[in-house]
Amino acid sequence: MTISLDDLNQASASDFVARLQGIYEHSPWIPQRAAAQRPFGSLAALKRVLQAVVSSATQDEQLALIRAHPELAGKAAIAGKLSKESTGEQAQAGLAHCSPEEFALLHQLNADYHSKFGFPFIVAVKGPDGKGMTRQAIIRTFARRCKNAHEDELAECLRQIGRIAELRLNDLLHHHLEFGHTIMAWSEMIGAWSDEEDALTCAYMTAAHRQTANQLALWIKEAGMQVAIDAVGNVVGRYLSANPAAKTLLTGSHYDTVRNGGKYDGRVGILLPIAIVKHLHERGEKLPFHLEIIAFSEEEGVRFKSTFLGSNAITGQFDLALLEKTDDAGMTMRAALSAAGHDVARIPAIARNQADILGFVEVHIEQGPVLLGRDLPVGIVSSIAGSCRYLVELTGVASHAGTTPMHMRKDAAAAAAEIILTVEQRCSQAPSLVGTVGQLQVPHGSVNVIPGACQLSLDIRAADDATRDAAVADIVQQIDAICQRRHIEVSLTMTMSAPAAPCAPWLMQQLAAATARAGVPVFELPSGAGHDAMALAKMTDVAMLFTRCGNGGISHNPLESMTADDADISAQILLDFLRHFQARPDA
Numbered sequence: 336m337t338i339s340l341d342d343l344n345q346a347s348a349s350d351f352v353a354r355l356q357g358i359y360e361h362s363p364w365i366p367q368r369a370a371a372q373r374p375f376g377s378l379a380a381l382k383r384v385l386q387a388v389v390s391s392a393t394q395d396e397q398l399a400l401i402r403a404h405p406e407l408a409g410k411a412a413i414a415g416k417l418s419k420e421s422t423g424e425q426a427q428a429g430l431a432h433c434s435p436e437e438f439a440l441l442h443q444l445n446a447d448y449h450s451k452f453g454f455p456f457i458v459a460v461k462g463p464d465g466k467g468m469t470r471q472a473i474i475r476t477f478a479r480r481c482k483n484a485h486e487d488e489l490a491e492c493l494r495q496i497g498r499i500a501e502l503r504l505n506d507l508l509h510h511h512l513e514f515g516h517t518i519m520a521w522s523e524m525i526g527a528w529s530d531e532e533d534a535l536t537c538a539y540m541t542a543a544h545r546q547t548a549n550q551l552a553l554w555i556k557e558a559g560m561q562v563a564i565d566a567v568g569n570v571v572g573r574y575l576s577a578n579p580a581a582k583t584l585l586t587g588s589h590y591d592t593v594r595n596g597g598k599y600d601g602r603v604g605i606l607l608p609i610a611i612v613k614h615l616h617e618r619g620e621k622l623p624f625h626l627e628i629i630a631f632s633e634e635e636g637v638r639f640k641s642t643f644l645g646s647n648a649i650t651g652q653f654d655l656a657l658l659e660k661t662d663d664a665g666m667t668m669r670a671a672l673s674a675a676g677h678d679v680a681r682i683p684a685i686a687r688n689q690a691d692i693l694g695f696v697e698v699h700i701e702q703g704p705v706l707l708g709r710d711l712p713v714g715i716v717s718s719i720a721g722s723c724r725y726l727v728e729l730t731g732v733a734s735h736a737g738t739t740p741m742h743m744r745k746d747a748a749a750a751a752a753e754i755i756l757t758v759e760q761r762c763s764q765a766p767s768l769v770g771t772v773g774q775l776q777v778p779h780g781s782v783n784v785i786p787g788a789c790q791l792s793l794d795i796r797a798a799d800d801a802t803r804d805a806a807v808a809d810i811v812q813q814i815d816a817i818c819q820r821r822h823i824e825v826s827l828t829m830t831m832s833a834p835a836a837p838c839a840p841w842l843m844q845q846l847a848a849a850t851a852r853a854g855v856p857v858f859e860l861p862s863g864a865g866h867d868a869m870a871l872a873k874m875t876d877v878a879m880l881f882t883r884c885g886n887g888g889i890s891h892n893p894l895e896s897m898t899a900d901d902a903d904i905s906a907q908i909l910l911d912f913l914r915h916f917q918a919r920p921d922a
């Protein structure tokens with residue numbers, strides 16, 4: 336029997352509780368406490384209120400809720416004593432068909448997990464895309480989460496219970512995801528194309544990068560847009576307004592990745608608008624402005640240590656001197672581009688005419704834990720942290736590890752170690768300030784040789800440039816002092832400097848209005864990560880919509896995750912934003 340949101344809103348409190356009895360395992364107190372907050376304007380609002388009841392419950396109530404869940408492939412499952420919902424979910428995950436080894440492993444994991452945490456392991460076995468995790472993925476997740484700290488694991492179990500409830504509510508109300516499954520499936524498909532085995536690395540102009548570009552171009556074309564790949568590899572889709580004289584609103588993000596990255600960083604901001612335009616095109620719905628979706632070809636700077644190549648070309652800021660930069664194999668960017676069939680002479684012509692641009696709105700995963708911690712599917716970015724990056728090259732004296740007394744050494748790695756701790760200590764002094772040494776190597780190092788050389792990267796960011804620049808100045812001074820004291824030569828090369836970018840209030844307000852219309856509380860947050868919007872901010876007003884990340888908010892890591900439901904509601908919000916978009920009055 337199909338139940339509607341209206342039925343739930345109009346039912347008596349006891350009927351409301353009865354109809355939701357299968358949503359949270361053996362815990363009617365949750366819908367009981369939510370009933371008084373009816374009517375719910377949207378399914379998203381109902382989901383959020385139910386989960387807020389869980390989040391605000393006492394820890395004893397939360398533990399009772401967790402303990403009301405069965406173990407995976409545990410005794411209750413074997414004895415056939417699971418709830419109807421759990422029976423279906425565990426069966427769909429194939430947990431009734433484990434091999435003897437898998438059963439033994441799950442039995443051991445259940446025992447270890449229970450003795451560590453005192454409650455059963457919980458995972459939404461239907462997974463982020465709702466299609467179902469494989470048994471192997473469930474076991475991998477189980478083993479990984481066994482290592483969590485108690486508080487983190489308790490929070491993750493409650494989030495997993497929220498995800499299970501979301502999926503069960505979708506089934507109960509026959510809620511169809513208009514965009515979410517497409518976005519997840521497309522992410523999965525291009526996420527399989529990589530420069531290396533067993534990890535997602537899609538660096539600028541590699542074979543995987545070009546394969547991805549061609550697939551994006553195909554999806555853009557199939558969505559009813561004009562499509563072109565420009566001279567730096569940006570894949571550009573243009574959804575024309577019925578008014579040829581209309582101006583253009585830009586959206587998009589990057590399709591290159593970090594090494595061993597996640598499937599959603601950048602890519603969601605491309606795939607999501609393509610799915611929306613496909614929907615508009617299929618309905619013959621035009622927008623009063625031209626919409627350009629730009630899949631920026633390079634934002635991460637992995638191959639040529641250059642960032643924002645794609646977006647800088649769009650704003651006319653592309654530095655042609657970068658064409659001579661070489662990758663680890665000694666190939667120049669120029670050669671890589673021409674090998675891919677691009678004509679570098681056409682790069683300057685990529686620049687957009689600022690007068691034609693209405694603004695730039697980027698959808699991106701949050702890449703952090705804030706939305707997850709607030710049980711919010713989306714957030715609106717207030718500003719994007721500015722960053723400075725350096726290459727630090729330290730030169731000491733390589734000498735015998737056994738015969739050189741400690742006080743006579745010029746150990747480049749020991750100097751690097753002191754520098755890393757200095758960066759950590761200085762960048763702990765302001766809330767939005769962060770400092771990272773992400774790369775550290777002793778070239779040609781040997782076990783029995785004191786490191787005569789050491790290279791390290793510096794990445795220092797803050798929500799405002801003054802805070803960041805003050806930290807950079809202090810750190811540079813401390814590096815000099817450390818190297819003088821240790822008789823180490825030091826060379827510092829700035830490899831990137833991007834100013835902090837405030838988002839435009841007039842665009843933020845329109846994203847906020849669309850968020851509120853979707854029944855989602857409006858929440859603003861700064862971005863610690865850099866984005867193409869920072870580069871576009873040099874040419875036009877920008878705004879960003881963040882989508883919640885799972886797995887504790889981890890990113891730049893294969894564990895990066897999001898759900899089809901969050902992808903869907905983000906797409907609904909961006910679509911609603913486009914349908915209501917008002918250009919800035921003086922545009």
Ligand code: HGY
Pocket residue numbers: 634635863864865866
């Ligand atoms: O480093 C960053 O914040 C971005 O992912 N490139």
Ligand code: MN
Pocket residue numbers: 593600635891
């Ligand atoms: Mn990134």
Ligand code: MN
Pocket residue numbers: 589600601634699865866
């Ligand atoms: Mn990104």
